[in-house]
Amino acid sequence: MRRDHDPCDPVAITAGASWAGAPSDFVSAAALSYALYLQEPGDANAISLGDIHQGGIGDCFLLAAIGELALLHPDQIRNMIQVNGDGTETVTLYVDENGGMPTATTTSLVPRSVIVNNNLFAANGVNHGPAQCVVNNQKEIWVQVLETAYASLYGAGNVASGYDVLNRGGRPEIAMKVLTGCSADLISPANVTLQLLLDDQAAGDLIVMGTPASGNLPFNLVNSHAYMFDSVTMVNGTAMVKLDNPWGPGNTPPALIPLSQLPGCISGISIGRSPVPDLVADTLRLGSTSVTAGASTTLSYHLGNLGTGSAAAATSKIYLSTNSTISASDTLIATVNEPLLLSYYYMPDSITITLPGNLAAGTYWIGVIADANNQVRESNEGNNISLAVRITVPGASGAWDDVLASPPGSPDAAGAPAPIGFVTPALDFGLPLPSVCTEAATPASPMASGGADALWIGCGGGHPPVIGAAGDWRAFQCNAPGASEGTAVSL
The missing domain is CATH 3.90.70.10 (Cysteine proteinases)
Known part of the structure; x- marks a missing residue:
């Protein structure tokens, strides 16, 4: 219904008369300086129900839906309106998949950007009164921006035509769909x-x-x-x-x-349905994909909000896994406190992560779980876990004692480096042989304890093995960078 009580707004399941007039003139932006948001005396927030003063246009169905957003989801309004700095704003509204206005049966909605010119506010539209929403000669215009954007969408870019349609009234649930992109009944x-x-x-x-x-x-x-x-x-x-x-x-x-x-x-x-966020983490990258146990590297990723509502501050958690499927039961290595994130926004993030010091050599995976503490109600709670990125933990420098499969041998007759043991192919983990160690000749006859597939290992290059007590072949140590305790060597 129009502010002057003429029945012009057929809301809900009723029908009503339409107003014969048409809003043909528009207010000029030169009268007052404009501010998108102002906190007026008595208002607890810059966006409030007190900012809405319906004018002479029969669009209470729209303004009531806008009022519900102001009451419950003011951040959604801030998210919808982007200031362009040239006397215009870009407003995100929603249409059906064919670009038309939604209907009662429309279930799939897509965003549509609408440019609003501040010179085209209707002279008898919302907040048209000279003292309404004015503080220190500045007029707050966010409601006028939304009303004009809706009219522009209705009129397929022709604002005057759109206001004419608005004046015939409408259905609040359709306005809700256009404003939020969510279902309404x-x-x-x-x-x-x-x-x-x-x-x-x-x-x-x-x-x-x-x-x-x-x-x-x-x-x-x-x-x-x-x-x-x-x-x-x-x-x-x-x-x-x-x-x-x-x-x-x-x-x-x-x-x-x-x-x-x-x-x-x-x-x-x-x-x-309320505008609901949908947090995801993706585009993971590591500063280094080969990191020794106890060392650090950087992890960069994008935190995104694919939903129609703003996401409140939440916690992301970084996990280390022995496989490519990340879950909260994996090893937690970092926690990130994320700020509020507007809908359809991505935020780059980067954090230094440190691997556990007792991590064995091998291949692992790192992933991110967005909203790991379930602080945010989301439209899709099943897509918070990112795809994992692979990281390799190489062997640390030092002892090889567990590599050896037999007691030390003796120098061969030709004076080659002393063979100190052998490794069967079954123990080959695919790691490179340290550069200071050399392979001795394959023995002419298999050793009794090694079998026909045994391979000798010698240590040369001025780095002789250190042998412990007699018979304690596990005490072998080769001071070679890249050697790995307890890991077989590839020959």
């Missing part, structure tokens, strides 16, 4: 229970209630009008519904309505 007040309202309220769902086109209405309600749902509370054991009016401050608000009496004064209730 129309239900009968006869089907509304206290538990349903409490559940929707807890979920942050948008709720707009529309009145019938005719009949005398109680509780200070007017016909053919859309109201914002504020809350449901118990008063002396009776569930009471509080509604807000998009006409704005200074008007008589609706009285509290007993839940049981909604069917007698409300014709339809539009419920829109």
Whole structure:
């Protein structure tokens, strides 16, 4: 319904008359300097219900949906509007897959960017009053920007034509789809229970209630009008519904309505699912893919929000796994406190990670779990785990004692480096032979303990083995960089 009480807004399941006039003129940006957001005296936040003053256009269905966003998801509004710095803003709205306005049956929605020119606000549109939303000669315009963006979308770029369509009224659940990209439904007040309202309220769902086109209405309600749902509370054991009016401050608000009496004064209730974030982590890169146990490297990744709602601050966790499937049962090696992330935004992140000092040589995988503590309610809780990146832990310098499979041998007749043991192919882990160690000749006849496949290992280049007590062949040590304790050597 229009602010001057003409029945022009067929909301919910009712029909109404349309206003014969058309908003043909537009306010000039030169009258006042504009600010997208201002905190007015008495407002707790820069974005509030008090910022909405419906004008002479029959778009209470839209303004009530906008009011629900302001009440429940002000960050979503900030996310929708991007200032271009040239007297325009880019607003993200949602259309069907063919680029048209959604309908009651539309389930798949895609974002559409709409450019708003601040010179094209309707002179009789929302907040058109010279003193409305003004602080120190600055006028707050975020509501006008959204109304004009919706009109532009309606008019396929022709704002005047779009306002003409807006003035014929509309359905709040369609406006919710356009504003949020989320599903929205129309239900009968006869089907509304206290538990349903409490559940929707807890979920942050948008709720707009529309009145019938005719009949005398109680509780200070007017016909053919859309109201914002504020809350449901118990008063002396009776569930009471509080509604807000998009006409704005200074008007008589609706009285509290007993839940049981909604069917007698409300014709339809539009419920829109709240804009919900969807956090993912991807594009993982390591500063080095070969890191020794106890050493550090950098891990860079992107934290993304694929959802329609802003994601509150949350915790990401970095895990080390023995396989490429990352889970919370793997080894936690780092925790990252992530800031708020707007919808459809990606944020690059980089952190120094340190591998456990007792990590055995081998191949491992590193991955990120976004929102690892489940702090954020998401549209998809199953895609928080990133794909893993592989990291190799090489052997540390030092002892080879466990490599040897027999006691030390003796120098051969030709004076080659002393063979000190042998390794069967079954123990070959594919690691490179340290450069200071050389392979001696294969013996002419197999050693009794080694078998026909035994291979001799010699240590030359001025780095002789150090032999421990007699018979203690495990005490062998070759001071060679790249040698690996307890790991077989590839020949």
